[in-house]
Amino acid sequence: MSKLRANESCEALGSCENPAYRDGHVMKYVVVTGGTLSGLGKGTTISSIGVVLKTMGLRVTSIKIDPYLNVDAGTMSPYEHGEVYVLEDGGEVDLDLGNYERFLNITLTKDHNITSGKIYEKVIRRERKGEYLGKTVQVVPHVTNAIQNWIKSVAFRSVDKCSGAPDICLIEVGGTVGDIESAVYLEALQQFFCKAGEDNFCLCHVSYVPIVCGEPKTKPTQHSVKELRQAGLRPDFLFCRSELPINESARAKIALFSQVPHSHVISVHNVSNVYRVPMLIEEQSFGELVCRVRKLGLVAPSPSPESPPASLQDPTFSMSRWESLADKADSASNPVRIGIVGKYTGFGDSYLSVVKALHHAAVEADLKLDIVWIESTDLEQQNTKTTPAMYREAVAKLESVDGVLCPGGFGDRGICGLEAAAEYCRTHSVPFFGICLGMQIAIIEFCRNVLGLEDANSEEFDPHSQHKVVVFMPEVNADIMGGTMRLGNRATIIRDKKSVAYKLYDQQPVIYERHRHRYEVNLDFVPAIEAHGLKFTGQDERGQRMEIAELQGHPFYFAVQYHPEFTSRPIKPNPCFLGFILAAKSRLSARFEEHSGRLRAGSTYLEKPLNDENSHVEATK
Numbered sequence: 277m278s279k280l281r282a283n284e285s286c287e288a289l290g291s292c293e294n295p296a297y298r299d300g301h302v303m304k305y306v307v308v309t310g311g312t313l314s315g316l317g318k319g320t321t322i323s324s325i326g327v328v329l330k331t332m333g334l335r336v337t338s339i340k341i342d343p344y345l346n347v348d349a350g351t352m353s354p355y356e357h358g359e360v361y362v363l364e365d366g367g368e369v370d371l372d373l374g375n376y377e378r379f380l381n382i383t384l385t386k387d388h389n390i391t392s393g394k395i396y397e398k399v400i401r402r403e404r405k406g407e408y409l410g411k412t413v414q415v416v417p418h419v420t421n422a423i424q425n426w427i428k429s430v431a432f433r434s435v436d437k438c439s440g441a442p443d444i445c446l447i448e449v450g451g452t453v454g455d456i457e458s459a460v461y462l463e464a465l466q467q468f469f470c471k472a473g474e475d476n477f478c479l480c481h482v483s484y485v486p487i488v489c490g491e492p493k494t495k496p497t498q499h500s501v502k503e504l505r506q507a508g509l510r511p512d513f514l515f516c517r518s519e520l521p522i523n524e525s526a527r528a529k530i531a532l533f534s535q536v537p538h539s540h541v542i543s544v545h546n547v548s549n550v551y552r553v554p555m556l557i558e559e560q561s562f563g564e565l566v567c568r569v570r571k572l573g574l575v576a577p578s579p580s581p582e583s584p585p586a587s588l589q590d591p592t593f594s595m596s597r598w599e600s601l602a603d604k605a606d607s608a609s610n611p612v613r614i615g616i617v618g619k620y621t622g623f624g625d626s627y628l629s630v631v632k633a634l635h636h637a638a639v640e641a642d643l644k645l646d647i648v649w650i651e652s653t654d655l656e657q658q659n660t661k662t663t664p665a666m667y668r669e670a671v672a673k674l675e676s677v678d679g680v681l682c683p684g685g686f687g688d689r690g691i692c693g694l695e696a697a698a699e700y701c702r703t704h705s706v707p708f709f710g711i712c713l714g715m716q717i718a719i720i721e722f723c724r725n726v727l728g729l730e731d732a733n734s735e736e737f738d739p740h741s742q743h744k745v746v747v748f749m750p751e752v753n754a755d756i757m758g759g760t761m762r763l764g765n766r767a768t769i770i771r772d773k774k775s776v777a778y779k780l781y782d783q784q785p786v787i788y789e790r791h792r793h794r795y796e797v798n799l800d801f802v803p804a805i806e807a808h809g810l811k812f813t814g815q816d817e818r819g820q821r822m823e824i825a826e827l828q829g830h831p832f833y834f835a836v837q838y839h840p841e842f843t844s845r846p847i848k849p850n851p852c853f854l855g856f857i858l859a860a861k862s863r864l865s866a867r868f869e870e871h872s873g874r875l876r877a878g879s880t881y882l883e884k885p886l887n888d889e890n891s892h893v894e895a896t897k
């Protein structure tokens with residue numbers, strides 16, 4: 277049915293340039309813009325739209341447009357922009373792609389994050405090659421064409437381990453309508469809409485409805501829809517973010533001014549946890565409306581018992597699964613206090629995936645997560661910026677938690693505080709989980725205080741140390757900062773069958789996790805470190821790169837060079853996080869016993885990556 281429509285559209289255009297059509301497959305584009313203000317939870321709203329579509333048996337992919345001029349998020353400060361999310365293929369991207377991967381259980385590539393940096397780089401490269409054949413290269417049509425071509429080239433890629441193109445491509449336009457830098461994207465999307473045709477394009481607009489003196493105020497939404505219209509785009513649905521449910525009169529007013537049906541105004545008010553948002557949207561019949569709306573004509577594949585659609589075979593995608601997840605998240609009352617000792621604790625989004633992964637694990641373990649943020653510099657008594665009161669408070673926090681997590685980071689600020697946290701956990705049998713920089717810190721602390729190498733350090737913090745126990749990786753480029761680290765999926769071999777790692781990963785000898793680092797454990801010190809009880813239980817294929825470290829005789833002292841937070845999913849928490857959370861409540865050993873030496877009963881946890889080419893085999897040193 278949808279094939280027929282695409283052919284008709286193609287004919288109407290007099291060419292097969294229709295971006296909704298490729299090799300007989302029709303793509304339905306659901307574009308989402310934002311209005312009024314940023315930080316509304318647009319990413320969560322869009323991911324939830326995707327979940328609703330997936331629960332209907334549709335296969336969904338997503339593209340995020342970031343109008344900034346950076347080529348990618350890799351060089352951006354976590355204070356400025358939140359965490360840098362790392363994809364399987366090594367892409368360093370906006371954290372919203374993390375929302376999509378987590379909610380939709382999909383695996384995206386760096387091309388799924390469009391930035392102005394990437395678009396202009398491409399256009400200018402073509403101009404230098406003379407490919408525009410003497411034409412004046414202009415924003416319209418050359419940049420707008422480049423944007424449309426990029427979307428079309430990415431939209432049809434499978435992102436869910438099933439063959440064939442997805443049914444729906446969600447496109448988020450970052451920023452808010454009216455921003456100077458997003459204007460070119462709105463122009464491109466307007467052209468895209470004309471080419472794809474009404475049947476294949478749906479526009480959702482997310483805006484804010486503030487509650488003033490108990491009354492929902494609709495003016496900001498009206499104005500942002502006006503901006504959208506000025507850009508030549510007309511919304512099909514309005515998603516109204518608000519603290520309270522949007523009442524009928526506000527809904528009617530918004531519908532009237534935005535010229536959408538009353539039922540197309542969806543209230544996205546605050547709910548007890550994010551897992552409820554898909555249900556909130558579904559309760560207002562979005563799924564039914566978006567499929568039945570004549571213009572879009574989305575038709576969900578009818579699930580037949582013999583061959584249910586691929587997405588229905590994924591247990592993530594039944595609304596009841598989301599409901600039970602949301603209920604579980606609400607009902608947990610037994611607290612687990614986790615201290616995150618980090619360098620960027622002042623800005624919540626800096627460690628977004630770490631926080632999400634902790635939540636996933638806590639929900640599975642029926643625990644209520646209580647995060648205690650500890651800025652690492654506050655644990656540095658000798659730091660002139662740390663007052664005695666700040667130090668006392670940080671120490672008291674450290675002593676109050678059930679487990680300590682030291683996440684990734686760059687640069688030497690706060691390193692002594694991180695080291696103090698690692699030492700405290702090691703010597704007081706407090707569960708410790710180190711990630712990337714956290715693992716390097718654990719090695720430095722161990723070498724200083726157990727091996728007696730007083731000046732042991734990372735080359736990153738002291739290039740002149742006599743004992744550089746963490747060194748710069750030979751293949752990494754020291755001059756170009758963007759995209760030059762050891763990035764993305766790599767294999768880790770777990771040989772020791774008695775190790776915690778082997779049990780956590782359900783006895784799989786080879787696991788794949790994502791990386792983002794420039795420094796690594798110095799092989800020269802490995803024998804001495806291991807002889808003193810800190811074992812490297814996971815290594816790369818050649819046994820040259822230390823990936824996992826665990827301390828013998830400690831309840832849980834576990835550190836990884838990779839970033840397990842990026843593969844954690846709501847219904848599939850990453851095993852390192854689940855192990856850490858269980859250890860923090862002294863429940864890990866019992867869990868291993870219950871499942872005969874595994875974290876979970878049954879089959880393997882982490883499958884091979886989506887695209888094998890993305891799981892890099894290391895270059896020979």
Ligand code: GLN
Nearest residue numbers: 684685712713793794795
């Ligand atoms: N700065 C360290 C390195 O580059 C750790 C990086 C990280 O934590 N992501 O190796």
